[in-house]
Amino acid sequence: MKKPEILKNEIERLKELESYKIIGELEDFDYDFLTQMASQICGTKISMISLITDEKQWFLSHNGMEARETPKEFAFCAHAINSPEEVFVIEDSRKDERFYDNPLVTGDPNVIFYAGVPLVNENGFALGTLCVIDNYPKKLNEQQIMSLKMLSRQVMKLLELRRRSNELDKINAKLLKTSVLFNESQRINKIGAWELDLVTGITDWTDEVYSIHDVGVDFDHNKASAISFYHPDDQHIIVNAIEQTIATKIPFDVKCRLISNKGILKWVRSTGIFWQEIGGNPKLIGSFQDISSTIRIKEELEEAHAENLAILNASTQVSIISTDTSGVITSFNRGSELQLGYTANEMIGKHTPQIIHLKEEVENVGKELSAKHNTKIEGFDIFVTHAKAGLYETREWTYVRKDGSTYSVLLSVTAVKRNEMITGFLGVGIDITEIKKAEKEILALLDITRDQNERLKNFAYIVSHNLRSHSGGISMLLDFFKEDSPEIYENELFQHFENASDSLSETIKHLTEVVQINLGTIENATLTLLRPVIEKNISSLLPLAIEAGVSLQNEVPDYIKVLAIPAYLESIVLNFISNGIKYSSKEKNSYLKISAELTDDFLILIFKDNGLGIDLPRHRNKLFGIYKTFHGNKDSRGVGLFITKNQVESMGGRIEVESEINIGTTFKVFLKNEKN
Structure with missing residues (x-):
């Protein structure tokens, strides 16, 4: 076994990995969804998001395998990160001098096939891989490799969003300690605070409010100048909010766009409440927060979600249907619409997958499973019994289209988990109509070939048998000639004749041996x-x-x-x-x-x-x-x-x-x- 090489910039890479604060965290649905998609797309039993530390590989998500970590010296992924720009593929590890005696190959989980896409961050460091694994040799096509790369980019987006979210949490925590002006500002991250004297019109800002507006603390502000910073299309939002609170004493909480003194477009959250101290003027006081990062993170999350949906719907040749734990359909991809004739709106939240199955076929499988598990299995449980037990099963089913026509599919059902709890199920069905058609044609050809081979054997057997009889007769006649007329053997022509007879006998012997080989099984x-x-x-x-x-x-x-x-x-x-x-x-x-x-x-x-x-x-x-x-x-x-x-x-x-x-x-x- 060959241990993975240590990168020249390994110390810097480990520091970069540490900055994400992800090692040891609980499993997350977003990561599990991506690994399950990787397994479904590549047709493998195992898929993982692996992060490489200085001593081990730790699995952020591990679909199809219980272990959460293995030693770094055994890790295929530790080899993969040495080439950050390439997809690392081992089609048969038993034939690779680096892995043939690796404990992960010779023992559980029997890693024979491996494909890993390095997770490279914006600074160029490979943190780990998104990988798929199986216990038998395998090849990926270009479409599968491209999909795997797309999924790896989604993993990195989630990790980057996590790091940015951590950084934002640190900023908020720091601001929380320093912001003590009002209880209201403490409630919503205390970025900045403001107040407006409703009698004098004088406004007061904290330092953070000046900073958000990109002005110095000597800026002469008032109600009118403050509102002028808001985007023209959003000014009515803040004006109406202030007037409504003054009239009704009901607090406001709005999000608007603001153009700072430097011309930078920002998203801000402004809250306000009516406040009046005894003997004092009535005021509005509130908080003022730059939420640009939050909006950006939300948009990026929505973009990542949209890309995941795009990947789901890009598989037009595959029907992908997800359900909740009770079996109600929660997603219905474009491939399902094209193959089954239903729209997603017709199916989501309204039906279970039983609507697209033959009733008789479902009942027969239910009887089979009930007998196997010695308990009655019916309804939606017929489809998910193995998935609930954590087993990977692919079964041939007959799908029924909206128009009543049918076609054959190879259906794989897996459980979708979050924090070890099953939250739903994912079914991936591949149309095998053409495969079944080809199978019938092949079986027909095999029958024809088998019949022709049998006729050929009989022909060869008859020929070899008859020729052996005739050649034996010729040899016997020559022997009689030699006994009756020994002097004829001295004739050169007779000797050639005898040699030809011997060659004929030897050829027939060889033909007989070939026939006997074909008859052996x-x-x-x-x-x-x-x-x-x-x-x-x-x-x-x-x-x-x-x-x-x-x-x-x-x-x-x-x-x-x-x-x-x-x-x-x-x-x-x-x-x-x-x-x-x-x-x-x-x-x-x-x-x-x-x-x-x-x-x-x-x-x-x-x-x-x-x-x-x-x-x-x-x-x-x-x-x-x-x-x-x-x-x-x-x-x-x-x-x-x-x-x-x-x-x-x-x-x-x-x-x-x-x-x-x-x-x-x-x-x-x-x-x-x-x-x-």
């Missing part, structure tokens, strides 16, 4: 100890190996078993050992090493020699062809590798080869292992 396979099979064949071929000066080395452990058809396994081992002897080099101390490796899916049987080698660039495409030979050996027939390849493939395996001329050849035979 993996159902006839048994678990077989591998080493004794190799020892048996080494013993059989040892005289030839000694004569050729080839050392045969069996390095296969005693305990290894392979799932194979015994006769095929014997033939495969015999062919590769005999080839290793036949094509050994006379100019070196030749050897053939036989070893084995175990993977999750296969046992790899390896035959490695230092013989003549094969010119693979020239012969690779015809290496396993029938009657193909690549050396001048007089015993070569070009049948062995053809038969061996067919035997291996008929047992669900494959053969790989590496070779260099005068260096040697390595054949790797992939066969089903004991686990399979």
Whole structure:
């Protein structure tokens, strides 16, 4: 396992991350929504927002996984942030030298596929990633990667809004300590305060009010000059508010636009109450607050929300429907409208998803789930039983359009959670009508192919059987000629005739072997100890190996078993050992090493020699062809590798080869292992 590299600016990056004050915070719906969207778009079981500290990766949101943190040295995301401008994709971690033995790969949660988009802030620091994970190899298309990038930008917007909100909280807290003029100003963030003497018309401002207006404390203000700062379209709001409070003594609280002395447009909140001390003049007193940042944050949040909705509605090929916990539809995306014929207004708050399902199909699934869980499951619970249990389920359903027509979908339902509480459910349905159509066509083609293969087998079997009878008759007649007239054997023409008969017999034998391979099936396979099979064949071929000066080395452990058809396994081992002897080099101390490796899916049987080698660039495409030979050996027939390849493939395996001329050849035979 390769540990992630430490960035040159790691100290500065960690300080930047700390400024967000997010590590250790409770889960938030906005982040959970984005991770759930990432899983749905990319079709993965797990999605997370991961932040990388100096010791760990901490999950701000973790959809599909319970853990909230892992050590940094195991974190894929710690590798991803080293390239902030790129999407970090590992399609199969078992084949990557950086991760193949990572505990997160070899153990829970079995991270085989990983894709992470770095979360880069406005200062260029990668804080972590938005990532999707699955336990099997996977590829993302361009649309999925683009959507993942869009979601990552939404995460950064939320984080930036949080930081700005924190900064605003600090400012408000500081102002709260210093603002002591009136109880009213204390109630609403105490940014500034003002008063207006209703008899003299004299106004009084605190320092913050001067600052908001961008004027010095020596500015000569009064009621008329104060109102002139307001935007022309909003002046009537503040004038009406003041007049109404004077007339009714009812406090006012308004938000208006203000143009400061520097020409800066600001949003302000002004409150006022009627006040009169004993013996004093009646006054209006109130607070005055610059809420530009709050308005801007609200607008940015609304923009982020709008972008989330745009992402939701951009998936026109996918129906995305969310509900509350009781099943009432709360959102109905554009894809749902196009596919089902209903409008969002017709569905939201008025129906449950049962309206778009076949009643009989729903009842059948309800019976299935009730039997499985030993309790009655009905109504909306039929769709969300697994989601409530935290399970990920995809099931094929039939959707019913508004016009009554139907189509097939692959529906995934997940729970939407906030603070570990289920607040609703999200259903994503993919139209698989074309897939089902293609599936039927493929099955039809398979039936045709199976029938044609069966006819071909019968044809080959009959041909090989009849030819074998005739060739046997020819050989027998030649033997009778030799017995009755021995002198005829000295005739060169007769000798050619006999050689032709022998070649015909050998060709028919090969054809019979090919037919037998096609008739063999993996159902006839048994678990077989591998080493004794190799020892048996080494013993059989040892005289030839000694004569050729080839050392045969069996390095296969005693305990290894392979799932194979015994006769095929014997033939495969015999062919590769005999080839290793036949094509050994006379100019070196030749050897053939036989070893084995175990993977999750296969046992790899390896035959490695230092013989003549094969010119693979020239012969690779015809290496396993029938009657193909690549050396001048007089015993070569070009049948062995053809038969061996067919035997291996008929047992669900494959053969790989590496070779260099005068260096040697390595054949790797992939066969089903004991686990399979």
